Amino acid sequence: MIKTPYQDLEDRFRRLDAVGGALSMLHWDMSAMMPSGGVDSRSEQLAVLTSIRHAMITDPALPDLLDGAEADQHLDPWQQANVAEMRRQWVHSAAVDADLVEALSRAASKCETIWRTARAESDFKAVLPSLEEVLNLTRQEAEAKADKLGVSPYDALLDQYEPGGRAADIDEVFAHLGDFLPGFLDDVLAKQACGTAILPLQGPFPAAKQKALGQTFMTALGFDFDHGRLDESHHPFCGGTYDDVRLTTRYDEADFTSALMGVLHETGHALYDQGLPKAWRGQPVGSDRGMSIHESQSLLIEMQACRSREFLEYAAPLLRDTFGGSGAAWEVDNLTRLYTKVEKGFIRVDADEVTYPAHVILRFQLERAAIAGDLQMADLPGAWNEGLQKILGITPPTDREGCLQDIHWYDGAWGYFPTYTLGAMTAAQLFAKAKSDRPDILPSIARGDFAPLLGWLRERVHAKGCSLSTRNLIATATGEPLNADHFKAHLKTRYLDS
């Protein structure tokens, strides 16, 4: 039987998805399981599979097949969206030649591994040559893609994570937030300074108990452990495949709150992955809609749902039981104050939602300068410290708490950071609409029942895959395009009005 161009493409992209899944699992293993001596052979595996995937997608038959599928009048809207995603992936891949793809994979693996030690030892110099190599290759990639996409080199990188995203639009949004947040932050800090003092939770908090508690919350939220795991890594992330979602966190036995919120955050990512349309598994259109939507799902769970008073009413008895806590420190009032505490800090992943955008704006500025060739990596620690001083008025005492804290640049993920703040705004807008559509969402969460919330997200977001653009997905789900007012309203309600 002769395959239509569309059928042929489906077969090819199913195989591409399998290679991508293998790569994703090997990346997870590298972060969560691999002993340090495995790095050379793992880097080789990743580089070779990456180049194989690149060769598959840049097969000379692809352009004609894509043309043929785009001209096919019999495709339904999902199939059409599938072809559009195939085209998108092809444009990105075909822009870069095979040698560069393989060199970048190898450099990123090596740099990530050196970064693990460099971060632990706060030794930026140790990772500098590898980071320069990654940046150099990334800039080559950016220029090659910019040429084909007709956008700036930075936008070409951004487009990998946020399809259709452009730095000029982000500038506008960030300027808007930049006008609002400093004054707002001052107001919040002043209010919290006059409020009831937060009572500390006394540890230690054994890692095994933290893990068990995390698993309890994951289960309550709807995470399917038949299709995923929870492990540990230096940098918490959500990896694996949509059918086998691998979450990681890291435990601090003196403070469980960071690991726990990390788990809830990554669970938000995981619920999205597990909820993507099963009928489209293995096809481009069955994938997530890009990183701002992905981050909206993690932040909706972590920030919107799980720092609410209702969540803490459900969680407080579980926390007390797990850690043997008692007294006023373990009551909902104190936990709520603890979980909505605003503070200028050095670490992005530990930041509250008021100061978080400042961390993102700093990284966005720095990575744009680096890609444009205006910031040398040797100058990164100084530029970082200066930038944080300017934007938050604090200076990290060490590079570990400064430019070494995040894996992204070391692992080759440039153009990714702005999606965190776009995700935060999207999360606020989605959650506002969800609560308006389903007034039982918050009361249910107070009972540990997340089904109403998850049901809404499954229908409005997860089940769509990437059949809609980011803009249309948000508009369809909420009735309007992305609007920063929801995020501002959320912050005002939680931090000033309550």
Place this chain on the structure above:
Amino acid sequence: MIKTPYQDLEDRFRRLDAVGGALSMLHWDMSAMMPSGGVDSRSEQLAVLTSIRHAMITDPALPDLLDGAEADQHLDPWQQANVAEMRRQWVHSAAVDADLVEALSRAASKCETIWRTARAESDFKAVLPSLEEVLNLTRQEAEAKADKLGVSPYDALLDQYEPGGRAADIDEVFAHLGDFLPGFLDDVLAKQACGTAILPLQGPFPAAKQKALGQTFMTALGFDFDHGRLDESHHPFCGGTYDDVRLTTRYDEADFTSALMGVLHETGHALYDQGLPKAWRGQPVGSDRGMSIHESQSLLIEMQACRSREFLEYAAPLLRDTFGGSGAAWEVDNLTRLYTKVEKGFIRVDADEVTYPAHVILRFQLERAAIAGDLQMADLPGAWNEGLQKILGITPPTDREGCLQDIHWYDGAWGYFPTYTLGAMTAAQLFAKAKSDRPDILPSIARGDFAPLLGWLRERVHAKGCSLSTRNLIATATGEPLNADHFKAHLKTRYLDS
């Protein structure tokens, strides 16, 4: 610069090795980490990577490159051996078409997963259709390879695991053992029945303590944890890559001896992998010499070294400290009796070295009949039970303790079993020669110092990669070809003369 055919082949096989390493890691993950719901996507990943590897090795350029490299007068002996191994791999791969390779990979992944549950529930019927599918495809593979290799279908499968191995030779060896063992077993059982009764070790033995103890012994033996891990799986194995060796075991909290010996056994495999020549990493000649040599390394450590009185002198205080044991049961005399106890049992991996060959001979008979088409899988449980009754005089009460116990056939590994007993004989011969060359080996083991033994193995076996045939490797290391008398002498000394 134009590459010579040999250089071109080295590049191609380095990439093949990377794909093979990725496959190996994904197999390890499937057994040790993967949640059950990940099986479909994992099977797809394995099938696609297997077919990619097959396409790479059956590339139309290969025959000319192999011819060219074989005609190259400038290759050194290692390079020549490397080309010979490349040729061997090519013959095996090119014999089978791509569709069959992919179908077999998919069927084996599926069957292995169903087997995990079927084994736990002793439900052979649940796995029968998948097993029939695996066998059917394996027989097609065997026939295709037999045609190209000019051997029988069974020998074609055997040759994958034991290069140059032939069933007719094994028949001879097994007949020899078959003459010796039944009478010998009776003598040993009679002797042990009259000896001092074995005192049981009282548990429970927490899994975490068993694991820590296993890691202590692994370190003492020379396992490099920068290049490997110890985890858990249904079926203990040694997987991963030579630079990142992944061992697994399974813990029984009522009895630590089985898991511990499992760890020591797999450590023997791992030491071989970690000791292969680093200069030839990623090339065929840098690989292990096949499964009988691999098994000789695990059995040399487990059976020859770690059931010796000297090992138990070193181990006894550690065992007592770990589990808080005291009294006569924990003394070296009793531990030696425990670790050299001979007993007719159902489970191969728990079998002592006297009854072990019977388990292997049974499987060898059954798998030959199955590949020849003389045994239907529906009749396997009956044939198994009848065979075990005939060979050991016992009948398993359930299929879990019978034909469901081993992963091999369900995972597509037919023709593998005889290598265990060839390995046991090789281990005895190597250990006899090592002790004769280095009389300090056993006294050192009594102090927990394995360096003299490991040094001898590294030089005589590990560092050779597969530059020599199995026969020449044994002859070079010990001064004579494989000779079953060493195994018989070892058994007599340990079980009758002591």
